[in-house]
Amino acid sequence: MDFERARFNMVEQQVRTWEVFDQRVLEALMTVRREQFVPPAYRTLAFADVEIPLGFGERMLRPVIEGKVLQAVQLQKGEIALEVGTGSGYFAACLAHLGQWVHSVEIVPELATRAQANLEAEGFDNVEVITSDGLKALAAPGPFDVIVLSGGVPEVPRFLLDALKAGGRLFAFVGDERFMHGRLYTCSEPGKVRFEDLFETVVPMLRVPQPVAPALV
Numbered sequence: 526m527d528f529e530r531a532r533f534n535m536v537e538q539q540v541r542t543w544e545v546f547d548q549r550v551l552e553a554l555m556t557v558r559r560e561q562f563v564p565p566a567y568r569t570l571a572f573a574d575v576e577i578p579l580g581f582g583e584r585m586l587r588p589v590i591e592g593k594v595l596q597a598v599q600l601q602k603g604e605i606a607l608e609v610g611t612g613s614g615y616f617a618a619c620l621a622h623l624g625q626w627v628h629s630v631e632i633v634p635e636l637a638t639r640a641q642a643n644l645e646a647e648g649f650d651n652v653e654v655i656t657s658d659g660l661k662a663l664a665a666p667g668p669f670d671v672i673v674l675s676g677g678v679p680e681v682p683r684f685l686l687d688a689l690k691a692g693g694r695l696f697a698f699v700g701d702e703r704f705m706h707g708r709l710y711t712c713s714e715p716g717k718v719r720f721e722d723l724f725e726t727v728v729p730m731l732r733v734p735q736p737v738a739p740a741l742v
Contacts, residue, residue, distance in 0.1 A: 609659030614640030630659035
């Protein structure tokens with residue numbers, strides 16, 4: 526398979542047609558080798574307009590969605606990002622390409638280990654993958670310039686909004702399995718956040734741990 530031609534077609538025929546015109550974002554998608562983050566069994570689908578299974582009930586987002594999110598958050602060199610939902614590590618790699626440092630949180634230990642290995646193999650030494658529940662508490666010290674929730678949530682936890690710097694941006698897919706808004710939150714000053722719905726879509730929900738049943742006595 527000609528990966529370079531497939532990557533070019535992904536950017537030009539899929540991502541750009543979804544009104545992703547930011548040249549920095551398009552360059553990141555052309556540079557980060559998506560095929561290296563896809564499970565080997567699905568490598569020929571690395572650039573297709575589909576969600577790719579990662580195992581453990583998780584899926585990799587479509588390239589057009591990743592491009593839309595990267596364009597929305599406008600991560601700049603020198604900025605620090607937090608991602609909730611590492612998955613394969615590909616989106617964290619794109620953030621790392623655009624910014625200074627990325628803290629990426631993954632609730633599934635096996636996926637966290639695999640993502641860290643993918644990132645290290647591709648030379649990304651400015652990403653920290655943390656095994657934790659990113660919807661329950663901050664897994665890394667803030668505040669952050671950019672926060673991305675890489676899966677659907679019914680609502681954004683307040684502690685994540687409070688972890689934004691003044692001028693910081695948070696992107697989340699807000700809704701349920703039937704309908705979601707791609708929503709961008711912007712912090713004007715501590716405690717003050719406004720939001721804008723940018724597009725409609727449906728993506729996999731972020732995993733919420735099941736409560737542990739009390740032990741019988």
